[in-house]
Amino acid sequence: MTAAAVAADKELPERLREDVQLIQRNIELEVRLIDSLLDLTRITNGKLRLHMEDVNVHDLLAASVAMCQAEASARPAAMRPLDLRATRSAVRGDWAKLQQVFCNLLKTPSSSASPTARLSCAPRMKEPIP
Numbered sequence: 001m002t003a004a005a006v007a008a009d010k011e012l013p014e015r016l017r018e019d020v021q022l023i024q025r026n027i028e029l030e031v032r033l034i035d036s037l038l039d040l041t042r043i044t045n046g047k048l049r050l051h052m053e054d055v056n057v058h059d060l061l062a063a064s065v066a067m068c069q070a071e072a073s074a075r076p077a078a079m080r081p082l083d084l085r086a087t088r089s090a091v092r093g094d095w096a097k098l099q100q101v102f103c104n105l106l107k108t109p110s111s112s113a114s115p116t117a118r119l120s121c122a123p124r125m126k127e128p129i130p
Helices: 003-008 014-044 057-073 095-112
Strands: 052-056 090-094
Touching: 003 014, 014 095, 052 057, 052 095, 057 095, 090 095
Parallel strands: none
Antiparallel strands: 052 090
């Protein structure tokens, strides 16, 4: 049985489910840290592979916020709804790596902000990139 399945079990006491959710978040964090260390090793050795594709930044940001939502809810600052009005939202990049960057950008300020802070994200393309 996975940690997610245990955490979803309504028969478990609330405190135990919270502990399992904490364990699950810590496991996910450890996996991301290990992946980041492996990426650094790959970069150093010139072996990092990027899976380049057309990426819609609006979709990417929405997915990143959803992925980070569980962790963000345990932090003091709240995330405002995304302001996705960029007229050009397509970029070429590696979805997974970009999502990792956006999650880091979303989590860092939320962990150090005051409980009354409200974080916002509003992508804008000022000029076309040549």
